[in-house]
Amino acid sequence: MFSKILVADDIDLNNIATEKAVSELNISSAEYVKYCDDALLRLKKAQIENVPFQLLITDLSFKADHRDAKITSGEQLISEVRKQFPLLKIIAFSIDDRPHKIKKLLHDYGIEGYVVKHRNTSSELKKAIETVWGGKEKYISPSVEHALQDKTTSEIDDYDIQLLTQLSLGIPQENMEAKFKELNITPNSKSTIEKRISKLKDYFHANNTIHLVAIAKDMGLV
Template sequence: MANKLRILIADDHQLVIQGILCSLKEVGDFDVVTTNNCDTAFQLIKTSEKTTPFQILFTDLSFDNTTEDTKLDGGEELIKAIRNNEIDIKIGVITGHTETNRVYNVISNLNPNAYLLKSKCDAKEIGFAIQKMLASDFYYTHEIHQKIMRRNIVQIQMDDVAIQVLKELPNHAKIGNLEGVIKKNDGTVIKLRSIETKLANLRINLNANNNTDLILKAKELGIID
């Protein structure tokens, strides 16, 4: 008889854990362990690595129950610790965080095998994610996939001048005030007409109605803070 798949769940909300457990029961017969903090999660992974290793970790990103003694204060730190120790485990994020910049940074820097949203993490979704993870593939829930695709497309279209324009625009009452502020890498000042053209192209690329809308969408995509 084959050994059961071992899954560790790390989340500081018991209701969320219960929801994930219910979904997992619909998917299959797994050996599931739960914890409400990242320090314990890491210790469980480390101590069982040589004997009864976990194949999958599902973790939230934010934990509200941290203290002064907490070493790993969130899912990002937990994933980093696992990566730094070269532990062989598939990592899935189950979270409520949908901010494009945070999503993009987590996926780009930490490379989790899956990124799911708590609000849409039913048995079908988590089951499909597990299949992908075990096949050494990646699965991002549809909303997250769309955000990453859009961010990647926008990122390709961005250049240093575009970033300068987006960052400086909220600081000036008139577009004309940007002339002399926006410069090329070699220090050459960008003329007003070129700035206006850049803004027009940015509005098209980000599907913005006006410059105010442009800044909001740039922030939503995490292009500027």
């Protein structure tokens, strides 16, 4: 079993489930941080001291406060950790149950586990830690595992999600070119954006952009 793990979560109540799982698994050293920046610093310090962490458990959502943070989300933290500590095992522990988000974390960053938070998650988190420790397979919460097998959104990429997200935030199609340029999203030409939105309408059989956004929300894409 893991002997040293790091938990990044800014809500103390969430750590109750983690602490229970850690206790039952007899993990000798578990450290807790509330900021993503602190998590990365703690990982670096442990590496320098030659006592590295073996597992990172992180939430995805971190509430902004007075502190100036460089890394503001669990996804950003996971991305940085994968670059700097490619062999570190990672379990995401979040209320976010959107299939697209989970697929991205599993496929793009190669995380070893995804646990959806609910009322009694300590037993599931415990099982996830045991599965990841075994090293033979990834752990995905049963509540979302079936959704990941759905091929409906298999052709939807991050660019499409960006388009759907901006549409859902009220950005009109005619203003999308300027918005994408502002966000440094490419390609951002008017013709490309029009073609992609048209493709999405056809793909989801949407009558218009309002209908398209409604479908995307229902499917948990935005």
